[in-house]
């Protein structure tokens with residue numbers, strides 16, 4: 001082995017050693033990964049995300065994937081001769097759109113299961129309708145009727161826990177049941193947050209199409225690496241957060257305030273962003289922390 005080869009091998013070993021305290025910390029802990037955006041459209045990135053989740057499972061974590069597929073739903077809505085319509089980031093979902101959304105989300109769901117199975121991971125793809133997991137009320141947006149869009153009112157975790165107990169990796173798509181027994185379309189960020197809260201996840205990671213949260217959206221140097229819930233609320237009140245980041249950040253605050261220790265917004269365009277965030281000392285993206293967690297989170301990590 002040449003000196004250069006030896007240095008490269010030592011570097012790899014160092015990375016593995018750096019991961020050790022994180023592996024110990026998260027052993028048998030539940031991590032919910034909200035998977036959507038560009039990382040879902042690009043086939044190469046998709047494989048890398050699934051490899052990351054497979055690795056988390058194989059080193060002893062209990063990952064759960066909650067996925068979206070908004071871009072693919074829009075593409076099929078267009079193919080069907082309709083125009084996708086959103087109000088405040090939520091898809092206006094009439095009967096034909098609901099049918100397309102359910103078909104597309106189920107297709108995406110099974111494609112993720114296939115990728116995991118290819119890597120030897122026992123995965124089970126379900127929707128929020130299975131086992132009565134996600135029960136919803138009809139959601140109104142600014143008082144407007146936006147069709148079959150669900151506001152989650154309860155999460156029954158029985159099926160998720162059964163799957164985890166039998167060593168399956170649950171892959172969940174955001175469709176729920178209303179009291180009228182109709183299927184409802186749920187924003188995938190809302191579904192991920194509600195599920196993470198209900199199962200008492202240690203971590204919730206949102207993979208999205210941007211580096212993280214910017215203090216000033218027009219200044220790309222203003223990326224925030226850590227935000228307490230108080231700071232996040234101040235930021236929301238300051239009006240510098242817009243678009244899809246508004247509900248995402250609100251979901252982050254909701255998750256942290258309801259027992260999820262650490263919530264991350266990660267750039268899904270970066271290959272292996274999940275591994276980089278979880279297993280390295282630097283971390284990437286924006287972490288939203290409770291005041292307590294901020295003080296104690298790294299206290300027991302010894303490198």
Ligand SMILES: Nc1ncnc2c1ncn2[C@@H]1O[C@H](COP(=O)(O)OP(=O)(O)O)[C@@H](O)[C@H]1O
Nearest residue numbers: 037208209210213214217240241242243244245
């Ligand atoms: N201050 C901000 N920091 C980061 N993103 C912001 C900010 N304000 C608005 N945004 C917008 O929020 C978007 C992320 O939300 P969204 O597109 O809904 O993500 P996803 O499709 O992954 O759920 C970003 O692409 C960006 O355009």
Ligand SMILES: CC(=O)N[C@@H](CCC(=O)OP(=O)(O)O)C(=O)O
Nearest residue numbers: 036037068069070090091186188
């Ligand atoms: C009500 C509502 O808007 N539902 C979303 C569900 C999918 C989703 O959220 O996908 P991403 O996470 O990839 O955006 C939709 O129909 O697009």
